[in-house]
Amino acid sequence: MRLVLALASLRRNRARTILAVLGVAIAAAMLLDMVMLSTGMRESFRALLLSRGFQMRLTPRGTLPFDTEASIAGATDVTQKLRARPEIDLVSPVLGASVHVLRGDSSITAFALGVDPSSQGDYRLAAGHDATAPNTIIANEDFLRAAGARVGDTLRVAAGFDPQLRTHSGERALVVSGRARFLYLAAGQLAVAIPLRTLQQMTAREDRVSLFMVRLRDPSRIDDVRKWMRIALPTIDVISTADAMARVDERLGYFRQLSAILGAVSLVVGFLLVTTLVTVSVNERVGEIVVMRAIGVSRAHVVQQIVLEGTALSITGAVLGTGLGLVTARYLNTILSSFPGLPAAIDFFLFQPRAAWTAIGLLTACGVLAGLYPAWRAASLPLAGTLREEAVA
C-alpha cells in the first residue's frame, strides 16, 4: 500500500516528476562517467599489460620501455640465463628502432620491433603468417596503407639515415608476410615487426635488445624471481605489472581527483534535486499527511512512504542515467583516446558492472537520505494544530 501511495503521489504531478527524473538521470550519467573514468584507464592499462600473460618487463637500468635509445647488451646470454630458471615460462626479447621504407626518392618512417616470433607478445596477427624467415616483415594496417603495400609485397627497408650524405644504412629487402594489430602502440602509429636477428643486423646493434618481457609459470613467485634478477642481472631494471600499475596510478592521480570532485558534485546535485522535489511535494499535501496520521497511520509508515517517493525517483533516474552515461562515455572515450602517444587499446571509460552498481547505489542512498528530512518533518507535525491551520486555509 505504501509503495502504491508513493508511486501515485509521484504520478500526481507527472511533468514535475519527469523533469526531476531527468535531472537525476543527468547527475547519474555524470556520476557513472566519473566512476568509470576514475578506474577505467587503470583497469584498461592493467588488462593491456596482462593481455599476453607477461608479468615482468626488464629494461636497461634507469629507463622505461622504449623511452630512450638505451639497450641491454649480451641479449643471448641474458635470454639463456632467464630461460634456465624453472619459474620462468617464456622470455620475449624485443628491440625497438625506427626504420625507413624506401619508395623511390622518398621514404616512410615507422617504428619497428625486433622480435622472436615464437615468443613475442607485442602483436596479434590479423592476416598472412608470422615473420619467421629472416627476410620477412609484419606490418599494421596504418603502415600498409601509408606504404601502399599488401601482404606478399617486397619492401626496401633501411634502419639508418645520414641526413648530410642523404644515404640510408642497414638496407634490406623484406617481404610483407602478414598484417598485425600492435597491442602497445598508439592509434595511427606506423608499426612493423621484424625478426630480432634481422633488426639487430640492420641497426648494427648486435646482440642487444631494448626490453625483455617475461612470463612466469606461477605469478605468485614474482618476488623470488625479482630478487634473483637483481643479483644475477645488475644492469637491468625489473618492472613488474604491479610496479607499472603503481607508476600509472601516480600519473593518473590527476584524473582520479578530477573524477572524484565531479562525481561528488553530481551526487550533491542529485541529492538536492530529490530533496527539493520531495519537500515541495510534502508541503503541498500537509493536510493529507496529517489526516493519515489522525486516522491511525503510524509516523514510521508516513516516513517510509515519503522516503519511498525519493527512492523511486532516484532509482528511476539512476537507471536512465546509466544508459545515458554509457552513451556519453563512449563518445568521450573516442575523443580522449585520440590523445597522441596513447596505446590504441587504452580506454579512459571502461564499463565495469561494479561502476554502474556503485553509481546506482550511491544515488539510491542519496534518494533515501534526501527523503528522510522532509518525511520526518511531515510525520512529526502536530495533528490538532495542523488540522486547524488547514481548515482555516
Next chain:
Amino acid sequence: MTTLVRARDVRRDYPLEREAVHALRGVSLEIEKGEYLAIVGPSGCGKSSLLNLLGAIDAPTSGTVEIEGRNVGTLGDREVTNFRLRHIGFVFQRFYLLPILTARENVELPMAEAGVSAAERRQRSTELLRYVDLGERARHRPAQLSGGEQQRVAIARALANRPSLLLADEPTGELDAKTGQEIISLFGRLNADGTTVVVVTHDESLARAARRIVHMRDGEIVREEVPGG
C-alpha cells in the same frame, strides 16, 4: 449503559507569544456506548478542541481523557496512533480523502495499516461502500465524486476498522442542505446500528438528530439538553 468516554476537568491551553489561549477550561463529560451526542456552540468556544482530545489527536494541558478505560493522554505516539487506528473513526469537514486513491482504496487505507488481509479489505470495503450507498462508485477517485459522495466515502473510511467511537467535525459544513440531510440520515442509521457518534456542528438539524446536545461557550460546557425531551 457502559461509559465509553470519560473526560475529567480537561483544560487545553495554546501558548501564544504574549499569553496563552485557554481553549478548554475544565470540561468534564461522559459519553455512553451507543450514544449519539452533538456538541454545539459559537465559533471559538472550544468544540473542535474538545473533539480533538476525545479523538486522541491532541493531549490535554491538564485533566484526563479516558476512552474504553484507557487514559489516552499518557500513551506514547506509537500507542496512541494505534489506538486511534483501531478504536476511533474520524470524519472531517473537508473530507480529506487522498485524491490519488480510488474510493475503495481510501476506505481500505486504515485496514491496510491495521494489517487486514487484502481479501478481507476488499470484502469489507465493498460492504462499507454499499452501506453508504456508493457500491457503484468504488473505482472513482474523489475528484469524480460530489461533495456528499466524498463525505460518505470519508464516513466509510472512518468505519473501516469497526471503531467504538465515531467523531465528526462539522461533517455537513461543506455540503448543501439536501446533501447535508443525507449525511444526517446516515449518522442516524449508524447510531441505530450501534455506533457511538459524536458530532461537532453549527448545523441545527444535525444537532437535533442527536440524542443529547452539549452546549459550549468560552471553553466550558454551559448546558446539556435532550432534543424533544
